[in-house]
Amino acid sequence: MDFLNALVAFANFVFVPGLAYGAQLAIGALGVTMIYGILRFSNFAHGDTMAFGTAMTIIATNMLLAVGITFGPLPTALLALPVGIGMTILLVLAIDWLIYKFYRDQKAKPVILVIVSMGVMFVMNGVVRFIIGVDDIRFADGERFIITAREFRDMTGLREGLAIKTTQAITVVVAVIAVALLFWFLNKTRTGKSMRAFSDNEDLALLSGINPDWVVKVTWMIVAALATTAGVLYGLDKSFKAFTYFQLLLPIFAAAIVGGLGNPLGAIAGGFVIAFSEVTITYAWKKVLVYLMPESLEPDGLVQLLSTDYKFAVSFAILIIVLLFKPTGLFKGQSV
Amino acid sequence: MNPAIKNPLLFALVGCLILGTGLIQGWNTALLILNMGLISAIMALGVNLQWGFAGLFNIGVMGFVALGGLATVLISMPPVGEAWAAGGLQVILGLIAGAATIAAAIFAQRRFLGRSRTFITLGVLIVGFFTFRAVFDPGVAAVEAVNPAATGYLGGLGLPVLLAWPVGGLLAAGAAWIIGKTALGLRSDYLAIATLGIAEIIIAIMKNEDWLGRGVKNVIGLPRPVPFEVDLQSDPVFVERAVSLGLDPVTASTLYTKLAYGVLFAIVLIILLWLAQRALNSPWGRMMRAIRDNEVAAEAMGKDVTARHLQIFILGSAICGIAGAMMTTLDGQLTPGTYQPLRFTFLVWVMVIVGGSGNNFGAVLGGMLIWWLWVMVEPLGLGLMNFIASGLPDGSNLKDTLIDGAAHMRLLTMGLILLLVLRFSPRGLIPER
Numbered sequence: 001m002d003f004l005n006a007l008v009a010f011a012n013f014v015f016v017p018g019l020a021y022g023a024q025l026a027i028g029a030l031g032v033t034m035i036y037g038i039l040r041f042s043n044f045a046h047g048d049t050m051a052f053g054t055a056m057t058i059i060a061t062n063m064l065l066a067v068g069i070t071f072g073p074l075p076t077a078l079l080a081l082p083v084g085i086g087m088t089i090l091l092v093l094a095i096d097w098l099i100y101k102f103y104r105d106q107k108a109k110p111v112i113l114v115i116v117s118m119g120v121m122f123v124m125n126g127v128v129r130f131i132i133g134v135d136d137i138r139f140a141d142g143e144r145f146i147i148t149a150r151e152f153r154d155m156t157g158l159r160e161g162l163a164i165k166t167t168q169a170i171t172v173v174v175a176v177i178a179v180a181l182l183f184w185f186l187n188k189t190r191t192g193k194s195m196r197a198f199s200d201n202e203d204l205a206l207l208s209g210i211n212p213d214w215v216v217k218v219t220w221m222i223v224a225a226l227a228t229t230a231g232v233l234y235g236l237d238k239s240f241k242a243f244t245y246f247q248l249l250l251p252i253f254a255a256a257i258v259g260g261l262g263n264p265l266g267a268i269a270g271g272f273v274i275a276f277s278e279v280t281i282t283y284a285w286k287k288v289l290v291y292l293m294p295e296s297l298e299p300d301g302l303v304q305l306l307s308t309d310y311k312f313a314v315s316f317a318i319l320i321i322v323l324l325f326k327p328t329g330l331f332k333g334q335s336v
Numbered sequence: 337m338n339p340a341i342k343n344p345l346l347f348a349l350v351g352c353l354i355l356g357t358g359l360i361q362g363w364n365t366a367l368l369i370l371n372m373g374l375i376s377a378i379m380a381l382g383v384n385l386q387w388g389f390a391g392l393f394n395i396g397v398m399g400f401v402a403l404g405g406l407a408t409v410l411i412s413m414p415p416v417g418e419a420w421a422a423g424g425l426q427v428i429l430g431l432i433a434g435a436a437t438i439a440a441a442i443f444a445q446r447r448f449l450g451r452s453r454t455f456i457t458l459g460v461l462i463v464g465f466f467t468f469r470a471v472f473d474p475g476v477a478a479v480e481a482v483n484p485a486a487t488g489y490l491g492g493l494g495l496p497v498l499l500a501w502p503v504g505g506l507l508a509a510g511a512a513w514i515i516g517k518t519a520l521g522l523r524s525d526y527l528a529i530a531t532l533g534i535a536e537i538i539i540a541i542m543k544n545e546d547w548l549g550r551g552v553k554n555v556i557g558l559p560r561p562v563p564f565e566v567d568l569q570s571d572p573v574f575v576e577r578a579v580s581l582g583l584d585p586v587t588a589s590t591l592y593t594k595l596a597y598g599v600l601f602a603i604v605l606i607i608l609l610w611l612a613q614r615a616l617n618s619p620w621g622r623m624m625r626a627i628r629d630n631e632v633a634a635e636a637m638g639k640d641v642t643a644r645h646l647q648i649f650i651l652g653s654a655i656c657g658i659a660g661a662m663m664t665t666l667d668g669q670l671t672p673g674t675y676q677p678l679r680f681t682f683l684v685w686v687m688v689i690v691g692g693s694g695n696n697f698g699a700v701l702g703g704m705l706i707w708w709l710w711v712m713v714e715p716l717g718l719g720l721m722n723f724i725a726s727g728l729p730d731g732s733n734l735k736d737t738l739i740d741g742a743a744h745m746r747l748l749t750m751g752l753i754l755l756l757v758l759r760f761s762p763r764g765l766i767p768e769r
Binding site for chain 1: 740755
């Protein structure tokens with residue numbers, strides 16, 4: 001019985017990675033949920049919006065590095081992030097003006113908008129591949145670790161090490177800042193309040209003189225900022241690949257739906273629910289259990305509930321379970 | 337224009353495109369495009385049944401196509417006797433234990449009430465899961481240990497490969513039944529995400545369960561319904577005939593096999609198209625469209641909307657499964673790593689929307705036309721890029737970017753076509769009547 005070592009092993013392999021992944025999913029899901037709340041459709045192009053924002057940030061990072069600017073121990077990509085966000089805002093505003101506006105004016109059914117977003121997804125996917133290619137790109141520089149497993153072991157004398165990557169810490173810090181900003185904006189500013197009003201009851205909002213065009217524009221800007229941030233954080237933590245970002249669509253949607261589509265608080269909760277269930281169910285628990293169980297009872301196998309390749313299955317199973325028992329999500333979301 | 341003139345003209349256009357490809361790039365390429373076009377048309381028919389007839393938003397086409405492919409392996413490959421002896425029975429027992437667990441959990445959900453229901457269901461699931469793993473895992477390990485480089489799986493039934501096509505449909509239908517039972521009550525957006533997720537899970541299973549279809553090690557050398565080229569070339573009668581037609585025997589044999597596939601696929605397509613047309617114009621088809629256009633009114637008229645949705649979801653998925661089995665037969669191998677949602681789900685959707693949702697002929701046209709484009713965009717794009725960049729000096733950065741970019745033109749073009757059709761001709765090339 002060695003409780004401390006078990007706790008450290010748990011923190012190292014489950015809690016810290018889960019926390020970072022959850023924060024990335026939460027920011028991604030916030031974007032999906034905002035589009036759903038205000039524009040009232042599921043945006044299938046969200047993964048590719050993330051990919052586009054990240055691609056732009058990578059290009060800006062490379063330019064900064066080329067002129068010799070770095071961010072000291074932190075990744076340079078954080079300096080380049082505003083550029084990426086700006087480019088993504090321009091792109092989504094252009095797409096909205098060129099494509100979505102037409103269907104909004106027609107009051108098209110939500111499902112038509114979903115199909116339109118499928119077309120946008122194809123185009124953006126092509127554009128991103130055109131710009132940056134299909135390869136795996138690592139763009140995290142600066143210090144790799146805040147604390148490495150060896151330093152931790154030397155410091156505490158425990159057998160297990162706890163490694164915290166810089167990118168993991170940055171993810172959590174940036175996520176907290178982004179979420180705080182978003183909630184401040186939605187709850188305190190005039191535009192934010194009108195957005196919430198528009199999401200709650202469109203007709204009533206229009207009646208009280210809220211300008212729908214402005215609300216939609218601000219929504220797209222916020223979504224572009226969130227998507228780029230989520231994409232860059234994910235890319236820093238793991239790596240950038242256009243196809244992976246497209247596949248992130250599934251856990252992100254699962255997070256948004258589990259939390260309740262249209263509910264920002266729900267999106268954050270959903271992100272962490274999905275991330276922690278993915279990590280806990282696909283983690284080989286032997287490493288933790290070895291410390292908790294008497295030697296005679298030590299498990300033979302890896303005590304892995306499901307192989308890591310089934311992480312999609314996990315997010316999906318959580319999604320189905322929540323939908324069957326709480327059809328509007330954990331927090332009350334909207335339904336069309 | 338009068339549809340009676342326009343529609344045959346559109347089909348003639350697709351025919352000309354394929355003939356043109358044959359004249360310029362060679363008949364082998366043209367026949368390849370034609371064969372995959374026929375398969376794509378069948379997939380589009382399946383999606384059209386779900387979306388065009390009933391308004392069901394299924395974006396899990398890839399999963400059903402992959403299941404069809406799996407059926408080809410399970411039906412046509414010879415069984416691996418050693419593997420069956422090593423752990424086949426145990427694997428089957430494990431699967432039965434898993435299925436029994438789920439059945440018991442559903443039973444507990446229905447039978448008990450209140451808090452005891454939650455605990456009993458959870459208890460059943462946890463005990464069942466560990467029993468399943470305890471029985472299943474050693475069996476899998478034993479099966480996969482049998483000559484992993486060549487087999488390492490249970491193999492199939494060793495039956496004729498053509499039988500795999502209907503079986504592929506059945507397999508997809510079975511999966512669709514399970515999915516429909518859980519997900520069809522959900523709203524359209526949720527159904528979309530649910531199907532997208534299930535397709536990914538099906539692919540994940542096919543990639544990782546080596547005992548079933550060798551996973552990413554792929555199954556190659558599937559039996560074929562048509563003769564091998566090599567056999568034809570050594571057959572004196574065939575060679576003589578080829579020479580009398582003025583063809584070199586090697587080319588003649590490749591063309592012959594491709595044509596044979598084409599004829600088989602065309603027969604399947606015509607049967608399915610005929611059935612779909614009959615369904616569309618029957619009372620059943622009218623009921624489906626009535627449900628699609630107004631669920632509440634249809635329900636008020638006494639139609640069981642959920643049951644009808646389940647029915648058409650299963651039928652449409654079965655058609656996708658048949659197409660998947662045909663595709664794997666044509667490829668001669670099962671490669672789970674190549675199934676991608678953009679290619680097997682969203683592209684089929686582009687076919688249906690461009691062709692005209694709700695119209696079977698539209699779906700067939702869309703399938704053939706979009707497939708031709710999908711194949712041809714890359715060479716055409718490369719030509720275009722070379723033309724644009726021709727003024728630039730060799731080795732310039734922009735020139736390289738442009739020419740490399742041609743490879744990614746496909747997705748861009750498909751997206752643009754989808755957006756343009758949705759904007760300017762939302763009912764597609766051959767609209768629903």
